[in-house]
Amino acid sequence: xxxxxxxxxxxxxxxxxxxxxxxxxxxxxxxxxxxxxxxxxxxxxxxxxxxxxxxxxxxxxxxxxxxxxxxxxxxxxxxxxxxxxxxxxxxxxxxxxxxxxxxxxxxxxxxxxxxxxxxxxxxxxxxx
Numbered sequence: 391x392x393x394x395x396x397x398x399x400x401x402x403x404x405x406x407x408x409x410x411x412x413x414x415x416x417x418x419x420x421x422x423x424x425x426x427x428x429x430x431x432x433x434x435x436x437x438x439x440x441x442x443x444x445x446x447x448x449x450x451x452x453x454x455x456x457x458x459x460x461x462x463x464x465x466x467x468x469x470x471x472x473x474x475x476x477x478x479x480x481x482x483x484x485x486x487x488x489x490x491x492x493x494x495x496x497x498x499x500x501x502x503x504x505x506x507x508x509x510x511x512x513x514x515x516x517x518x
């Protein structure tokens with residue numbers, strides 16, 4: 391064996407030790423900052439209540455109707471994300487289904503019967 395095998399062993403040992411040590415201080419700080427931003431992704435402008443980044447618009451609208459019923463007609467006063475929100479269609483299924491274009495049906499292809507005489511006329515042989 392040459393010197394290369396020892397270099398590879400040393401590199402593998404360094405990687406194992408890094409895994410045992412865990413995250414560095416900078417990585418921990420960056421992770422904590424990301425968690426803090428994600429946990430306060432949506433904030434009500436009136437009462438300052440925060441919602442996670444994965445909160446649906448229906449949940450945000452529910453907050454508006456429950457906590458601020460006088461702002462029910464203008465939910466964007468609480469959350470900018472509710473611009474264009476339709477309470478009658480909370481998941482946006484009707485809006486997604488509306489702009490469907492008319493479906494064009496393909497024309498039926500009339501299958502012609504295979505006529506071997508046409509193949510023979512074209513110069514093809516029928517068999518071996």
